[in-house]
Amino acid sequence: MKKWLLNWRLFSLFSVIALLLAGCGKPFLSTLQPAGEVADMQYSLMLLSTAIMVLVIIVVTIIFVYVVIRFRQRKGEEKKIPKQVEGSHKLEIIWTVIPILLLIILAVPTVSATFKLADVKPMNKEKRDKNIVVVNVRANLYWWEFEYPDYGIITSQDLVVPTNERVYFNLKASDVKHSFWIPAVGGKMDTNVENKNQFWLEFDQKATDEAGGIFYGKCAELCGPSHALMDFKVKPLPREEFDQWVEKMKNAKPVVTDSVAKEGEAIFNKSCIGCHAVSPVDNRPEQARTAPNLANFGDRTRIAGVLEHNEENLKKWLKDPDSVKPGNKMTGTYGNLTDEQINALTKYLMSLKVE
Amino acid sequence: MHVEEKLTAETFPASPEKATLEGKNKFLGFWLFLGGETVLFASLFATYLALRDKTAGGPSAEELFKMPLVFVATMLLLTSSLTSVYAIYHMKNFDFKKMQLWFGITVLLGAGFLGLEIFEFNEYVREGHVFTKSAFASSFYTLVGTHGAHVAFGLLWILTLMIRNAKRGLDLYNAPKFYVASLYWHFIDVVWVFIFTVVYLMGMVG
Amino acid sequence: MANQTNTGNPNVDLAYRRKKNAEEMKHQVISFILMIALTLVAFFAVGYDEFSHWFSVPFILLLAVVQVAFQLYYFMHMSHKGHELPALFLYGGVLVAFLTVWAFMTVVWW
Amino acid sequence: MSTLARKKGVGAVIWDYLTTVDHKKIAILYLIAGGFFFLIGGLEALFIRIQLAKPNNDFLVGGLYNQVLTMHGTTMIFLAAMPLVFAMMNAVVPIQIGARDVAFPFLNALGFWLFFFGGVFLNLSWFLGGAPDAGWTSYASLSLESPGHGIDFYVLGLQISGFGTLMGGINFLVTIINMRAPGMTYMRMPMFTWATFVTSALILFAFPPLTVGLIFMMMDRLFGGNFYNPAGGGNTIIWEHLFWIFGHPEVYILVLPAFGIFSEIFATFSKKRLFGYSSMVFATVLIGFLGFMVWAHHMFTVGMGPIANAIFAVATMAIAVPTGIKIFNWLFTMWGGNIRFTTPMLYAVAFIPSFVMGGVTGVMNAAAAADYQYHDSYFVVAHFHYVIVGGVVFALLAGAHYWWPKMFGKMLNETLGKITFWLFFIGFHLTFFIQHFLGLMGMPRRVFTYLPGQGLETGNLISTVGAFFMAAATIVLLVNVVITTAKGQKAEADAWGDGRTLEWAVASPPPEYNFAQTPLVRGLDALWIEKMEGKKGLTPAEPLGDIHMPNPSILPFIISLGLFIAAFGFMYHNEYSWGLFVGIGGLLITLGSMFLRSVIDDHGFHIHKEEVLEAEKGVKA
Incomplete structure (x- = not known):
């Protein structure tokens, strides 16, 4: 019996220590450090449900521990036959009614929050307010495209949004199903193949600053070998800066001065331009946009969504994409490149900047 | 009562299908199976209803369906349901010959139905309504085809029973088998009632 | 056994049972005729252009349900x-x- | 014909098991096959945890990881948990209701062989070009895109084993309805029998949608269908609905028998009758019923809209009520009892806090708006492992220890049993508790790796350590089985001394006819009543006479083999010309065997009164 208790204590101690070590996760990723209206709403629902559930656990544990200690068989009692109790209506009613009440307490805010989070009326196309930012998210095998239909610009991998206002999203996938999730900012929604989903998020300025100006986004639906590597980044900006960014994007054109980069541009225009665009204004239909838009490649924080943003990694990625992202669609679309060609391409790509 | 005992009209029980434990088990087990089949067909119906407008450029239900053909097929199958009731009626009266006769008519009517269905499918295929054409085509052929497969299986089953027992007559070993086969046949009819209503008739009114 | 032997005289029982079976068979033939009628009505309702489909779809579905009830309760004896x-x-x-x-x-x- | 106490060669034993229709031998077959797949699934789990032990690990990368992850889930649910549940049901339920066999012994054998061949087929994918890689849920867009034959193995293998399960379900329903001994009313049935009853009903209604979903996927992948292909007008959400209309009840198909097993164990080792028996029955039925109303809570983020989400959220929460009733009833069964901490009881006791954890996170998941955060994150992984391992696996381990003496006639070693328990218990919580927090900290489900610097390292390492504890526990269990088989202590009829239900009244292992005389049941806990009245055995309901037994048959094996061959044929028919012939040939083998079964009369045989007397004497001596 003592062994039992000891193990329990050790176990709980261990889990508490583990928790302390892990903290509440990183502010740019964790749902436990909500960074916007949606995440806040979900976080408070989590707290409420956790509180109710901890209450249940405590009640069960108290009875449990008491029963297990008090009614264990003692020496010399092996033959004792306890009273055969049939049941108790009073008790049974108690533990039917109380859970029902607890669930009602949980159900009401759940339903209300569910409807609030689904309120996408303001993005209605005909009556849309001019100031409302709408982003079309298109998920592809291991990369994300963000199209701003009202501004006519496209970016990939990096989502830029204004802070402290609701941003509305159209979500869809172009190959298999994915799921769009920015844990710190709000719950996910699937990007389906055959329809468009809609929802909204709000990015809090203060929380953005605390997270270092960037949030991590994830794909949350198994989509193939590189599902784990299908990350994207979110850069929330104050409204003014966001407007400036939009202006810059509208007029952005690649400016190549360096001679090596010029070589790279030549290679790019031969082997890559068929899929990748280098201008944020890409008027091709979405079926033709089969690869990420690289207009602001030089400004990004990650290569291929996962590697640190430096030339070395870019070279590695260009040389053998499959070693970075197994199953990606770029592998085998261009011939073998010499080291020189890769150097040139790297220079060129790194020079693609908007900001 | 031993299952192979030779019985007379007098000693034959009123509910021969449930007179032995084996019979009772078969009877109940088969009804439960029909409960499961209900869900199976419901899934097929549900999918058909969700996909019936997705013709992907192929012919639509309204352009396609041959109602006179469906009407004749329906009449054949409905009648075969009645003839199998007659067969069981004669089984309960311990009249083996008449039972065989009515089951024989049932099989003929069922074969007629199946023949019409094959003819119908053939017509549709000629009009470009092939299985791989669209979601509508896939779900249509799967739903109606699954029913058709049930009819075919039912025919083989009843035929096997008739031939196997032709020489030995009725006893408590085979009576439950005949009874259960007739239940199956009625169930096929039940499913068809929904198919002609939901697929064909609703297909004509949209 | 589920023989429902009431009199102890098998011949009397047999006669009684036969009569009961025949009576039941009559019900079944009647329900068959009704089923055929319902089918005809359903085909007619669809063929008749005056009905809007807001009427005819629920109507033919109802007919189907009634018909299936006949199958289940008369042909398959579910009330027994x-x-x-x-x-x-x-x-x-x-x-x-x-x-x-x-x-x-x-x-x-x- | 009696096979009692007769020494046989290895070949004869194998033939005996290939042809057996005896529910007790089929139980052993299920136990061995299910146990084998459990080891495979466990090994796969271990591989997953090794890969995730540190960030950017390269032990299992990309597609291969997805195959292991898919096979882990599929194997554990369909090929380990379900058959092990069936092993318990087969070993116990017919005896618990005082029957000599199940209603359809032939179908029982057929069910096993279908499951077995389906499972073997699925696992052969490892050697024939790669396993399925779209997760055990195999969502349509990904599974249609998946190259190679992995998903075809999934589709065909699960169809074959699914038929087996459906047959098992119908068989147990009929057995419980029709074969109960005199006096065994519905409200006197042991809880495990009740759980089997409701579970079987769920199987009956849940497996057809899965079958249909799989047929559609087969059509799409192998025959050019358009059910899930948006280009042809299809819709991938249909697969999700069909899968979850099956998949949610499936959870209860697994967990209700677990509840049943624990109900038996709590009562036995507290020496008390189950507290609130009628409310337990009611709760079981209610859980089964509600289990069909809530499937879409797996799809909150699909975009069904707030109305559907709200309805399914509230319906899901409602299930917590009957489950709560059960938890408290178990606690109060122990209350005032005389609790003996045997190995099965340790599992039962540990089950309560573990399962409550899984249950409450279930309610948290039901809160739709918050679930947008939990969905497809490690929080969900933690939740369902708490339910399935903390509920189902604990129950299977408990049941195996509890009924081992009944099935094999020998007691498992208690010391080793307790070591297994502690290792498994600690390992389980170590592995999965932390995963709740990993999920909340932003770790999506089914990722083969994670990057350093995202705060996920410690949690994953702890989780991996826990997995090794569970592996160690499994090894101890295997050692225990080997030692017991070699030189275990012989078990008595009432092996634990506190048996309450009918299975403890017959010899361990039971004779092939179970009861020499069908017993008369006089109340709940039939054996306990007799024991309290000081009687040695049961009150018989019939005089001693010849016992009718079904004949063994090889046909179930051949029918299943035919489908196994057919599956290969159809899978390869697009690439090889022989495919279609093999497919049709396999189907012909199956249909031919069914035809033989139909036309060859099988009246079984009788064990004569004298033989029964002889055998019973042997037991008593």
Whole structure:
């Protein structure tokens, strides 16, 4: 019996220590450090449900521990036959009614929050307010495209949004199903193949600053070998800066001065331009946009969504994409490149900047 | 009562299908199976209803369906349901010959139905309504085809029973088998009632 | 045995049973005729252009349900004794079936 | 014909098991096959945890990881948990209701062989070009895109084993309805029998949608269908609905028998009758019923809209009520009892806090708006492992220890049993508790790796350590089985001394006819009543006589083999010309065997009164 208790204590101690070590996760990723209206709403629902559930656990544990200690068989009692109790209506009613009440307490805010989070009326196309930012998210095998239909610009991998206002999203996938999730900012929604989903998020300025100006986004639906590597980044900006960014994007054109980069541009225009665009204004239909838009490649924080943003990694990625992202669609679309060609391409790509 | 005992009209029980434990088990087990089949067909119906407008450029239900053909097929199958009731009626009266006769008519009517269905499918295929054409085509052929497969299986089953027992007559070993086969046949009819209503008739009114 | 022997005289019982079976058979023929009639009405309702489909679709569905009830209760004897559990499980199946169809009609909309 | 106490060669034993229709031998077959797949699934789990032990690990990368992850889930649910549940049901339920066999012994054998061949087929994918890689849920867009034959193995293998399960379900329903001994009313049935009853009903209604979903996927992948292909007007959400209309009840198909097993164990080792028996029955039925109303809570983020989400959220929460009733009833069964901490009881006791954890996170998941955060994150992984391992696996381990003496006639070693328990218990919580927090900290489900610097390292390492504890526990269990088989202590009829239900009244292992005389049941806990009245055995309901037994048959094996061959044929028919012939040939083998079964009369045989007397004497001596 003592062994039992000891193990329990050790176990709980261990889990508490583990928790302390892990903290509440990183502010740019964790749902436990909500960074916007949606995440806040979900976080408070989590707290409420956790509180109710901890209450249940405590009640069960108290009875449990008491029963297990008090009614264990003692020496010399092996033959004792306890009273055969049939049941108790009073008790049974108690533990039917109380859970029902607890669930009602949980159900009401759940339903209300569910409807609030689904309120996408303001993005209605005909009556849309001019100031409302709408982003079309298109998920592809291991990369994300963000199209701003009202501004006519496209970016990939990096989502830029204004802070402290609701941003509305159209979500869809172009190959298999994915799921769009920015844990710190709000719950996910699937990007389906055959329809468009809609929802909204709000990015809090203060929380953005605390997270270092960037949030991590994830794909949350198994989509193939590189599902784990299908990350994207979110850069929330104050409204003014966001407007400036939009202006810059509208007029952005690649400016190549360096001679090596010029070589790279030549290679790019031969082997890559068929899929990748280098201008944020890409008027091709979405079926033709089969690869990420690289207009602001030089400004990004990650290569291929996962590697640190430096030339070395870019070279590695260009040389053998499959070693970075197994199953990606770029592998085998261009011939073998010499080291020189890769150097040139790297220079060129790194020079693609908007900001 | 031993299952192979030779019985007379007098000693034959009123509910021969449930007179032995084996019979009772078969009877109940088969009804439960029909409960499961209900869900199976419901899934097929549900999918058909969700996909019936997705013709992907192929012919639509309204352009396609041959109602006179469906009407004749329906009449054949409905009648075969009645003839199998007659067969069981004669089984309960311990009249083996008449039972065989009515089951024989049932099989003929069922074969007629199946023949019409094959003819119908053939017509549709000629009009470009092939299985791989669209979601509508896939779900249509799967739903109606699954029913058709049930009819075919039912025919083989009843035929096997008739031939196997032709020489030995009725006893408590085979009576439950005949009874259960007739239940199956009625169930096929039940499913068809929904198919002609939901697929064909609703297909004509949209 | 489920022989329902009442008199102890097998011949009398047999005669009684035959009569009962014949009577039941008569009911079944009547229900068959009704089923055929319902089918005709259903085909007619669809063929007749005056009815809007808001009327004809629920109407033919209702006819189908009535017809299936005839099949179940007359042809398959579901009202007879010993059919309580079959009925329970069949209606269990019908419930799941209904839920499935309902879900596919409402939640799968694109 | 009696096979009692007869020494046989290895070949004869194998033939005996290939042809057996005896529910007790089929139980052993299920236990061995299920146990084998459990080891495979466990090994796969271990591989997953090794890969995730540190960030950017390269032990299992990309597609291969997805195959292991898919097979882990599929194997554990369909090929380990379900058959092990069936092993318990087969070993116990017919005896618990005082029957000599199940209603359809032939179908029982057929069910096993279908499951077995389906499972073997699925696992052969490892050697024939790669396993399925779209997760055990195999969502349509990904599974249609998946190259190679992995998903075809999934589709065909699960169809074959699914038929087996459906047959098992119908068989147990009929057995419980029709074969109960005199006096065994519905409200006197042991809880495990009740759980089997409701579970079987769920199987009956849940497996057809899965079958249909799989047929559609087979059509799409192998025959050019358009059910899930948006280009042809298809819709991938249909697969999700069909899968979850099956998949949610499936959870209860697994967990209700677990509840049943624990109900038996709590009562036995507290020496008390189950507290609130009628409310337990009611709760079981209610859980089964509600289990069909809530499937879409797996799809909150699909975009069904707020109305559907709200309805399914509230319906899901409602299930917590009957489950709560059960938890408290178990606690109060122990209350005032005389609790003996045997190995099965340790599992039962540990089950309560573990399962409550899984249950409450279930309610948290039901809160739709918050679930947008939990969905497809490690929080969900933690939740369902708490339910399935903390509920089902604990129950299977408990049941195996509890009924081992009944099935094999020998007691498992208690010391080793307790070591297994502690290792497994600690390992389980170590592995999965932390995963709740990993999920909340932003770790999506089914990722083969994670990057350093995202705060996920410690949690994953702890989780991996826990997995090794569970592996160690499994090894101890295997050692225990080997030692017991070699030189275990012989078990008595009432092996634990506190048996309450009918299975403890017959010899361990039971004779092939179970009861020499069908017993008369006089109340709940039939054996306990007799024991309290000081009687040695049961009150018989019939005089001693010849016992009718079904004949063994090889046909179930051949029918299943035919489908196994057919599956290969159809899978390869697009690439090889022989495919279609093999497919049709396999189907012909199956249909031919069914035809033989139909036309060859099988009246079984009788064990004569004298033989029964002889055998019973042997037991008593």
